[in-house]
Amino acid sequence: SEPDPAAHERAQDLLRDVFGYAQFRGQQQAIIEHVIDGGDALVLMPTGGGKSLCYQIPALVRPGVGIVVSPLIALMKDQVDALRQAGVRAAYLNSSLSPGEARQIEEDMRSGALDLVYVAPERLVMPYFLDLLERLRIALFAIDEAHCVSQWGHNFRPEYRALTILHERFPTVPRIALTATADGPTRKDIVERLQLDEARVFVSGFDRPNIAYRVVEKKDARNQLLHFLRTEHPDDAGIVYCLSRRKVDEVADFLSQHGRLALPYHAGLDAETRQRHQDRFLKDEGVVVVATVAFGMGIDKPNVRFVAHLDVPRSLEAYYQETGRAGRDGLPATAWMTYGLADVISCKQMVQGSELDDRQKRVELQKLDALLGYCETATCRRQVLLNYFSDNSLTGPCGNCDICLNPVKRWDGTIAAQKALSAVYRTGQRFGVQHLVDVLTGKETEKILERGHHLLKTFGVGREIGRNAWQAIFRQLVAGGYLAVDVEGHGGLLFGPKAAAVVKGEDTVEFREHREEKAPRRATGGR
Ligand code: ADP
Ligand code: ZN
Numbered sequence: 001s002e003p004d005p006a007a008h009e010r011a012q013d014l015l016r017d018v019f020g021y022a023q024f025r026g027q028q029q030a031i032i033e034h035v036i037d038g039g040d041a042l043v044l045m046p047t048g049g050g051k052s053l054c055y056q057i058p059a060l061v062r063p064g065v066g067i068v069v070s071p072l073i074a075l076m077k078d079q080v081d082a083l084r085q086a087g088v089r090a091a092y093l094n095s096s097l098s099p100g101e102a103r104q105i106e107e108d109m110r111s112g113a114l115d116l117v118y119v120a121p122e123r124l125v126m127p128y129f130l131d132l133l134e135r136l137r138i139a140l141f142a143i144d145e146a147h148c149v150s151q152w153g154h155n156f157r158p159e160y161r162a163l164t165i166l167h168e169r170f171p172t173v174p175r176i177a178l179t180a181t182a183d184g185p186t187r188k189d190i191v192e193r194l195q196l197d198e199a200r201v202f203v204s205g206f207d208r209p210n211i212a213y214r215v216v217e218k219k220d221a222r223n224q225l226l227h228f229l230r231t232e233h234p235d236d237a238g239i240v241y242c243l244s245r246r247k248v249d250e251v252a253d254f255l256s257q258h259g260r261l262a263l264p265y266h267a268g269l270d271a272e273t274r275q276r277h278q279d280r281f282l283k284d285e286g287v288v289v290v291a292t293v294a295f296g297m298g299i300d301k302p303n304v305r306f307v308a309h310l311d312v313p314r315s316l317e318a319y320y321q322e323t324g325r326a327g328r329d330g331l332p333a334t335a336w337m338t339y340g341l342a343d344v345i346s347c348k349q350m351v352q353g354s355e356l357d358d359r360q361k362r363v364e365l366q367k368l369d370a371l372l373g374y375c376e377t378a379t380c381r382r383q384v385l386l387n388y389f390s391d392n393s394l395t396g397p398c399g400n401c402d403i404c405l406n407p408v409k410r411w412d413g414t415i416a417a418q419k420a421l422s423a424v425y426r427t428g429q430r431f432g433v434q435h436l437v438d439v440l441t442g443k444e445t446e447k448i449l450e451r452g453h454h455l456l457k458t459f460g461v462g463r464e465i466g467r468n469a470w471q472a473i474f475r476q477l478v479a480g481g482y483l484a485v486d487v488e489g490h491g492g493l494l495f496g497p498k499a500a501a502v503v504k505g506e507d508t509v510e511f512r513e514h515r516e517e518k519a520p521r522r523a524t525g526g527r
Helices: 005-017 028-036 052-061 073-085 099-110 127-134 164-169 184-193 221-232 245-257 271-283 316-323 341-352 358-375 381-388 414-426 433-441 446-451 467-479 499-503
Strands: 041-044 065-069 090-093 116-119 138-143 175-179 200-203 211-217 238-241 262-265 288-291 306-309 333-339 410-412 483-485 493-495 510-512
Touching: 005 028, 005 052, 028 041, 028 052, 028 200, 041 184, 052 065, 052 116, 052 138, 052 175, 073 090, 073 116, 090 099, 099 127, 127 164, 175 184, 184 358, 211 381, 221 245, 221 306, 221 333, 245 262, 245 288, 262 271, 271 288, 306 316, 316 358, 316 381, 341 358, 341 467, 341 483, 358 381, 358 467, 414 433, 414 467, 414 483, 414 493, 414 499, 433 446, 433 467, 467 483, 467 510
Parallel strands: 041 175, 041 200, 065 116, 065 138, 090 116, 138 175, 211 333, 238 288, 238 306, 262 288, 306 333
Antiparallel strands: 410 510, 483 493
């Protein structure tokens, strides 16, 4: 429908007079005007980005009552209280109300006494409630936490599926779906499930310019971490993520032995200990929390100066969320990760061995590929990260990631790639990187002699390249789709879709130059 300049102006007035802000932030204005004019919208903005105004203001500008669907019953009361304080006629309907209270609010909706009503999804789709809505004028439907509709997200809510009914029963009412967490597959799912094909998609605000992203090759993870902390964050508070509880305990001990105040946090600790460690992290200075992903939800500490990953996260989305806990105060912070191909392979095997159905497995494996691509990128990491969320606000390299600060040289690796692929092929596409590197560098291990791999034409053809450099080559071959991980077998490497053309000499390959990091000084006295 036509843009309505008077209504747009009214949005500006409300921003100032009701909400007390001088200006819209980021894409708020574009989103709000689009919805005021009757358009559907899918809004992707990180937490704290300012999503609420995107539906609150259009609900006030458009005639009728705005219906907000939210699974977060615990937050509804606070939101509604804040709106009422600002003079907005708002209410909520959820299971915390008595039947009498709920009836009163429905009565107020009928009499036109409300502009904004927050509703839990299970109530919204009840037949009597839909009938009630049908007799009212509806300004819009806002579907908050829209990723709950998708099983790729981590908070799948079956009742969200039923929201399809909104489009069917109220085809002329604009709908705005909002979420902070949606990678490609989840977003596609939201659009499909909520029938938002016509919706304009707004992605913004994902950039966290004060966070410096860094990835290092995993060698001796604990000592690498210690070196990083000593040289860059000797007194700062931060979070170290590990995959397993056991490792959390070990790393916390290790850091404590080396003079850091480091506290473990994982679901295996009793509630009281967890609470105590969390409190110290929040209140004391310079505390390091070593944690599984169980830590961080709802933690709002502005001066977290670093987030370190000793194991790869499950996806770039998880990585973004976890690293996003650093530098909320806007001051410089570091997101540091150490990773190796073996980690990615074991994650893939875990996915393959899990209870997920085939389609879900495929999606999870793709997510790990995207993560590997991020680790192995030869271009700005922030660009890779933002591209993943389709946030196009960054127009050039960021200048604040390891690649930007220390650009990697590229070299023509076609011949090396051919040798590596040949080693994979001639050993039967079932061995892991270590063995393949042994073959290429001509190492006569027991396994090699046993299998007769010292007799292969490829044996020893890669002696001019060091072991670490070969490992880097294999990582890039996997990240680039030349090799794939055999997740159904033992995690060996096999040909990927791009291998054949390289072997036949029809395609060339570029690698990033392998840089030997200076090995960090060992904290422990040898092994
Ligand atoms: P989200 O729902 O995306 O997590 P909120 O809507 O809760 O974010 O907004 C986050 C914070 O930003 C709130 O404190 C809100 O008042 C503030 N905010 C939102 N829009 C603006 C704006 N245009 N100017 C200033 N502050 C804003
Ligand atoms: Zn960069």
